[in-house]
Amino acid sequence: MCILCRRCNEWKEFDHYKSEKSYICTECRKKKQSEYHKGWREENKDKIKEYSRKYYENNREEVLKKNRQYQEAHTEKYREYSKKYRENSPEKIKQINKERYKNMTAEQRAQANESCKKYYQANREEILEKRKYMESAKRASKNWQNDHYYNDEIFRIAHNIRTCLTHAYRNYEIGKCPKYNEKYGLDYEAIFEHMGEIPDGYHYGYPLNSLSVSIDHIVPLRDFDLTKPDELAMAVAPLNHRWLKRIDNYNRQWDDGYDVERHREELYKRTGGTNDNTKD
Numbered sequence: 001m002c003i004l005c006r007r008c009n010e011w012k013e014f015d016h017y018k019s020e021k022s023y024i025c026t027e028c029r030k031k032k033q034s035e036y037h038k039g040w041r042e043e044n045k046d047k048i049k050e051y052s053r054k055y056y057e058n059n060r061e062e063v064l065k066k067n068r069q070y071q072e073a074h075t076e077k078y079r080e081y082s083k084k085y086r087e088n089s090p091e092k093i094k095q096i097n098k099e100r101y102k103n104m105t106a107e108q109r110a111q112a113n114e115s116c117k118k119y120y121q122a123n124r125e126e127i128l129e130k131r132k133y134m135e136s137a138k139r140a141s142k143n144w145q146n147d148h149y150y151n152d153e154i155f156r157i158a159h160n161i162r163t164c165l166t167h168a169y170r171n172y173e174i175g176k177c178p179k180y181n182e183k184y185g186l187d188y189e190a191i192f193e194h195m196g197e198i199p200d201g202y203h204y205g206y207p208l209n210s211l212s213v214s215i216d217h218i219v220p221l222r223d224f225d226l227t228k229p230d231e232l233a234m235a236v237a238p239l240n241h242r243w244l245k246r247i248d249n250y251n252r253q254w255d256d257g258y259d260v261e262r263h264r265e266e267l268y269k270r271t272g273g274t275n276d277n278t279k280d
Helices: 025-043 045-058 058-071 075-088 089-104 106-122 124-151 154-173 186-195 231-236 246-250 260-271
Strands: 003-004 011-012 212-217 240-247
Touching: 025 045, 025 246, 058 075, 075 089, 089 212, 106 124, 124 154, 154 186, 154 212, 186 240, 231 260, 240 246
Parallel strands: none
Antiparallel strands: 003 011, 212 240
């Protein structure tokens, strides 16, 4: 025997119902209960928090034991969660550690300092090697950028465009954005209006993590001869800008799922530039 559920409007077997009078299937009842509990938790956050605090105080050893058992049984899952949390909340972690150190007793601070000292002594060679590598990589990167900036005109123009956009958006956020950049033809207001709001949950700039977004050029600046006015106009057109997660922008390849050539055609129609993407 089948009955029509009043909530999902689907015909289901009779044994899917708690009673014939309700005409609500088990799946819909569970969903309704879940929605109710979710709403109750949202309305009683403080009450739940206070209850959890008291329970922890009265059952501290039991709670810690269960937490350790869970971590041991789900090591990889816990490690991945911790990694994501550190990447997404560096400022929060820094603040927590700062407050924790501030509230330590003199004895606890001495123990913490001694622990750090022991770790450094046990891993001194590795720490110094990493520090040396980072300093070397930083110098190499700076030298490479300086060399290209002063000897490659297209690289210099692209660098300046990105810098101008960064400074302009900082001012745009506080309502002091300049309207236009004469040198490169950047219409800041049109660009930022075209890009729209930053997606919920993300932020522009620092801290640099998986929730950071950057101003991306859909057809990359490297694909233009920026010394030619028509190519420059296409590169800085509002249509060529979008928000993109910083990590995706860093790792972006030529084929990132976006039809670059088709977009270039659209830029050509809008700006009247050349559609020949070959450089002299």
